[in-house]
Amino acid sequence: NAGVMQNPRHLVRRRGQEARLRCSPMKGHSHVYWYRQLPEEGLKFMVYLQKENIIDESGMPKERFSAEFPKEGPSILRIQQVVRGDSAAYFCASSPSIKGGTDTDTQYFGPGTRLTVL
Amino acid sequence: SQQGEEDPQALSIQEGENATMNCSYKTSINNLQWYRQNSGRGLVHLILIRSNEREKHSGRLRVTLDTSKKSSSLLITASRAADTASYFCATDPYGNNRLAFGKGNQVVVIP
Numbered sequence: 001n002a003g004v005m006q007n008p009r010h011l012v013r014r015r016g017q018e019a020r021l022r023c024s025p026m027k028g029h030s031h032v033y034w035y036r037q038l039p040e041e042g043l044k045f046m047v048y049l050q051k052e053n054i055i056d057e058s059g060m061p062k063e064r065f066s067a068e069f070p071k072e073g074p075s076i077l078r079i080q081q082v083v084r085g086d087s088a089a090y091f092c093a094s095s096p097s098i099k100g101g102t103d104t105d106t107q108y109f110g111p112g113t114r115l116t117v118l
Numbered sequence: 119s120q121q122g123e124e125d126p127q128a129l130s131i132q133e134g135e136n137a138t139m140n141c142s143y144k145t146s147i148n149n150l151q152w153y154r155q156n157s158g159r160g161l162v163h164l165i166l167i168r169s170n171e172r173e174k175h176s177g178r179l180r181v182t183l184d185t186s187k188k189s190s191s192l193l194i195t196a197s198r199a200a201d202t203a204s205y206f207c208a209t210d211p212y213g214n215n216r217l218a219f220g221k222g223n224q225v226v227v228i229p
Contacts, residue, residue, distance in 0.1 A: 042206055042219035109161040
C-alpha cells in the first residue's frame with residue numbers, strides 16, 4: 001500500500017505565477033489535510049477536505065489560495081500570483097475516517113512539496 | 119498561542135545515550151501525538167497518548183503526559199545515529215482533526 005504521494009517534490013516559481021501542488025492520499029483514505037511549514041517552524045494547518053467537500057479552510061489565506069479534492073483524482077492546493085512569502089514546504093496528510101470528536105485518527109504525511117518563489 | 123509548543127531545543131548526544139525532549143500546550147486535549155521529521159522529508163507518526171494515559175511505550179520510545187501541567191515528554195532510549203531528526207508534538211485542541219504543531223526539537227545523534 002503506497003503512502004501519501006505528493007508532487008512535485010520541488011517547485012520553483014517567479015513572483016506572480018501560479019503554483020499547483022498535488023496530493024494523492026493513501027488508498028482507502030477519504031480525508032485530506034494540507035499544512036504549511038516555514039523554515040525552522042512547525043507545521044501550520046491550512047485546510048481539511050473530504051471528497052468534493054471543504055470541511056475546514058480556516059487556516060488558509062482568504063486570497064490567492066484555494067484547495068479542492070475532486071471525486072476522481074488527487075487533491076490540489078493552488079496558489080495564485082505567488083509572492084516570496086509563499087516559499088515554504090507544503091505537506092499533505094490523509095486519514096481513513098473521523099471518529100466523533102473524542103479521538104483523532106492518525107494522519108499519514110506525504111514527503112512534501114518545497115515551493116521556492118524567486 | 120499555538121498548541122503543542124516544545125521547548126525549542128537542539129540536542130546533541132552520543133550514540134547509546136538517552137534523549138529527552140519536552141512539549142507544553144495550553145488548552146485541554148483529548149490526546150497528544152509525537153512525530154519525527156528527517157531532514158527534508160515528511161513527518162512520521164511515532165506515538166499517540168490519550169488524555170487519560172500517563173505513560174506509553176513503543177519500542178525505544180517512552181512518552182509521558184501530565185495533564186495537570188499541560189506537558190508531555192518523549193524519551194528515546196539507547197539512541198542510534200538513525201534517530202537524528204526533528205521531533206514535533208501535536209495536539210488536536212478542538213477535536214476536529216486540525217493538528218497544532220510545536221516548533222520541534224532537533225536531535226543529533228553522534229555515532
